[in-house]
Amino acid sequence: MGEIKHILLAKFTDDTTPEEIESLIKGYANLVSLVPTMKSFHWGKDVSKENLHQGFTHVFESTFDSTEGIAEYVAHPDHVEFSNILLPKLEKVIVVDYKPTAVHL
Numbered sequence: 001m002g003e004i005k006h007i008l009l010a011k012f013t014d015d016t017t018p019e020e021i022e023s024l025i026k027g028y029a030n031l032v033s034l035v036p037t038m039k040s041f042h043w044g045k046d047v048s049k050e051n052l053h054q055g056f057t058h059v060f061e062s063t064f065d066s067t068e069g070i071a072e073y074v075a076h077p078d079h080v081e082f083s084n085i086l087l088p089k090l091e092k093v094i095v096v097d098y099k100p101t102a103v104h105l
Contacts, residue, residue: 003039004099006070008060011092021058024089027082028060034078037069038062055092070097 012021025043032041040063046053064070073079087093 002065002099004064004067004070004097006062006064006073007094007096007098008062009056009092009094009096010058010060010090011055012057012089013091016089020089024086025058027085031062031073031079031082035073035076037064037066037072037076039064056094067097 016024028043029041032038042061044059046057046059062073064073
């Protein structure tokens with residue numbers, strides 16, 4: 001099937017401190033070393049001038065080899081444990097999985 005991207009858009013709760021956010025990001029990034037099907041992790045904060053973010057402030061992108069790899073990641077005990085820490089700190093969340101497709105002109 002090829003590479004699959006797992007995107008999580010997040011808005012942290014107002015009471016989540018910058019230090020907690022930094023710790024959560026490190027914990028998320030650490031999943032790459034714990035979950036064999038997770039190939040890479042990138043993150044960033046919204047910098048758009050269009051103001052269409054609907055309150056979402058952070059983007060987290062993970063790469064997998066297949067949708068089955070994402071299913072294994074979702075069920076992995078380390079992911080489940082981390083999710084139980086992360087999700088209560090999120091006011092809003094959207095998750096999208098997609099297969100990147102290049103445009104050939």
